[in-house]
Amino acid sequence: MIKKYMLSKREKSAAIDGYIALSPWVVGFLFFYGFPMIMTFYLSFTQWTLVDEAQWIGLENYVRMFTRDPVFVSAAKATGLFVLYSLPIKLILGLLLALLLNLKIPGMDYFRTIFFLPAVISGVAVSLMWIWFLQPDTGVVNTILRYVNIEGPGWFWDVDWALPSIAIMSIWKVGGAAIIYLAGLQNIPAHLYEAAEIDGANKWQQFWKITLPLLTPTLLFQLIIEMIDSFRIFTEAFVITEGGPLNSTYFFLFYFYEEAFNNFNMGYASALATFLLVIIFTSTALVKWWSTKWVYYEN
Amino acid sequence: MKINTIPAKRLLEIERLHLERLSLQKKRKYVRNVFVYFFMIVLSAIFMLPIFWMLSTSLKLSAEIFAFPMEWLPDKAQWENYTTAFSKYPLWQFMGNSAYLVVVSTIGQLISVPLIAYGFARFEFPGKNILFLVMLSTLMIPSHIKYIPLYWAFDKIGLIGTYWPIILPEFFGHPFFIFLMTQYMRSIPKELDEAARLDGANSWQILLRIILPLCKPVLAVIVVFSFLWNWNEFMAPLIFLDDFGEYPISVGLAFFQSRYSVEWNLFMAATLVSIVPILVLYFFAQRHLIGGLSAIGVKG
Numbered sequence: 001m002i003k004k005y006m007l008s009k010r011e012k013s014a015a016i017d018g019y020i021a022l023s024p025w026v027v028g029f030l031f032f033y034g035f036p037m038i039m040t041f042y043l044s045f046t047q048w049t050l051v052d053e054a055q056w057i058g059l060e061n062y063v064r065m066f067t068r069d070p071v072f073v074s075a076a077k078a079t080g081l082f083v084l085y086s087l088p089i090k091l092i093l094g095l096l097l098a099l100l101l102n103l104k105i106p107g108m109d110y111f112r113t114i115f116f117l118p119a120v121i122s123g124v125a126v127s128l129m130w131i132w133f134l135q136p137d138t139g140v141v142n143t144i145l146r147y148v149n150i151e152g153p154g155w156f157w158d159v160d161w162a163l164p165s166i167a168i169m170s171i172w173k174v175g176g177a178a179i180i181y182l183a184g185l186q187n188i189p190a191h192l193y194e195a196a197e198i199d200g201a202n203k204w205q206q207f208w209k210i211t212l213p214l215l216t217p218t219l220l221f222q223l224i225i226e227m228i229d230s231f232r233i234f235t236e237a238f239v240i241t242e243g244g245p246l247n248s249t250y251f252f253l254f255y256f257y258e259e260a261f262n263n264f265n266m267g268y269a270s271a272l273a274t275f276l277l278v279i280i281f282t283s284t285a286l287v288k289w290w291s292t293k294w295v296y297y298e299n
Numbered sequence: 300m301k302i303n304t305i306p307a308k309r310l311l312e313i314e315r316l317h318l319e320r321l322s323l324q325k326k327r328k329y330v331r332n333v334f335v336y337f338f339m340i341v342l343s344a345i346f347m348l349p350i351f352w353m354l355s356t357s358l359k360l361s362a363e364i365f366a367f368p369m370e371w372l373p374d375k376a377q378w379e380n381y382t383t384a385f386s387k388y389p390l391w392q393f394m395g396n397s398a399y400l401v402v403v404s405t406i407g408q409l410i411s412v413p414l415i416a417y418g419f420a421r422f423e424f425p426g427k428n429i430l431f432l433v434m435l436s437t438l439m440i441p442s443h444i445k446y447i448p449l450y451w452a453f454d455k456i457g458l459i460g461t462y463w464p465i466i467l468p469e470f471f472g473h474p475f476f477i478f479l480m481t482q483y484m485r486s487i488p489k490e491l492d493e494a495a496r497l498d499g500a501n502s503w504q505i506l507l508r509i510i511l512p513l514c515k516p517v518l519a520v521i522v523v524f525s526f527l528w529n530w531n532e533f534m535a536p537l538i539f540l541d542d543f544g545e546y547p548i549s550v551g552l553a554f555f556q557s558r559y560s561v562e563w564n565l566f567m568a569a570t571l572v573s574i575v576p577i578l579v580l581y582f583f584a585q586r587h588l589i590g591g592l593s594a595i596g597v598k599g
Binding site for chain 1: 348366415430445585
């Protein structure tokens with residue numbers, strides 16, 4: 001009887017200590033996630049310039065967005081295209097680079113250091129670097145192209161090339177994805193390859209039958225992370241193109257920023273933010289649902 | 300004992316064939332390695348081109364940077380471009396602001412993350428698993444959804460234009476760090492806690508004296524990532540700060556083109572200077588960076 005009482009008292013005090021330990025997170029969650037999400041959702045049904053009272057206008061913001069806002073169409077198109085261009089680059093080239101870096105050769109660590117480096121430099125510094133690197137007349141790329149008698153495009157300053165140029169920049173940062181793939185590759189037990197070798201499987205078969213299936217969880221993780229990241233492209237538009245030329249790089253988050261913090265159309269900007277959140281959540285859910293068809297779990 | 304019946308001559312033959320095959324394999328591997336090295340060297344040279352071009356430009360005269368066709372290297376390295384950049388732009392101030400944000404944010408994470416992770420890793424109470432799931436799912440919430448309400452809230456209490464809106468959230472634990480720390484704490488044997496508890500230690504003494512000293516590897520990962528993220532953070536300071544002199548280096552650099560006359564040799568010098576702390580961090584703490592990323596990539 002006494003023992004039982006003491007145990008439950010101890011459990012009780014453990015629970016209290018547990019709640020105390022979690023309390024900072026709970027407060028942070030309520031203030032920095034819960035409250036802002038609810039308020040943004042509410043504001044998306046209002047017209048508000050921050051200084052006046054928010055006016056309830058129902059679905060008007062969404063109606064405007066979907067029926068008569070050409071900038072919204074440009075933003076959706078630019079963002080969608082960017083996701084479409086950059087995702088395969090990051091996922092496929094990242095995997096190829098990881099396979100290379102996984103070869104057991106002395107000195108591979110140095111190469112790893114080099115390829116991972118661009119992924120740790122800030123978006124602003126990278127953007128400035130690439131503005132200069134891709135200058136149409138005096139930039140490095142067009143100069144090299146001129147060596148082989150090709151006149152390079154106008155890159156960021158050409159309406160057809162600005163968006164692909166920003167996607168090309170993500171090739172340079174592909175080392176970030178490669179490092180995560182590499183961890184996945186090194187997690188594959190070596191005995192599987194040994195067994196396959198004894199059974200006479202060549203490298204090509206080993207890749208398709210062992211490496212790729214066992215890497216699918218990492219692949220899914222990367223797909224989701226990089227997809228969310230691509231939807232949120234902002235810095236490049238802010239620093240390099242300012243959304244131009246002709247709105248071809250007017251990315252969604254850039255539009256949100258302009259509406260909210262330059263024009264102070266907080267209501268409309270909240271509707272934009274909510275829309276982007278819904279798009280990100282839906283595509284994540286779709287990818288997760290689709291992944292049950294191709295992700296291989298050992299257990 | 301069939302092996303005894305093989306004549307010595309035949310054995311020698313087999314031995315010779317075996318050696319031949321081995322040396323063929325070795326040769327093949329050697330050829331492959333040479334090929335791989337060559338490919339990797341060319342590829343890394345291509346990858347380093349933008350950085351090389353930044354360095355080369357930062358050492359050129361103004362007259363040289365628009366030379367057509369362009370020149371790969373300056374005639375004479377103009378190191379004084381760097382002193383000019385420092386005197387022309389408030390680089391020290393920007394980097395000081397960034398350093399301040401990095402230090403305070405990191406302290407915030409180092410205080411809050413172990414406490415929160417301790418709660419998740421060591422205590423049983425109703426609702427814990429749900430809270431942990433909610434905590435993980437906040438990793439997926441894009442930060443843009445928060446900016447307008449937080450701007451309004453911080454504006455109400457007069458904190459727009461101060462560092463508070465950027466620093467304050469850091470004192471409530473980043474979900475990525477909480478996740479890493481919780482996983483790590485779970486791997487520490489519970490017997491250590493029990494023994495200390497029998498000696499009369501309370502939960503907080505156990506955390507401080509026993510658990511925390513064992514968590515040094517994760518603390519290192521937190522410091523490295525917090526440094527990297529806060530140094531590179533762009534959108535939050537862009538929104539919450541309104542004075543040019545308050546900007547961290549990332550935001551400061553972004554306004555160079557609109558604020559100063561365009562001098563790409565000095566811009567490139569400034570850009571290079573801005574990434575030096577990251578390069579230093581990278582070369583000394585690469586292990587922690589890769590370790591942290593791998594942990595979440597493989598488990599996530």
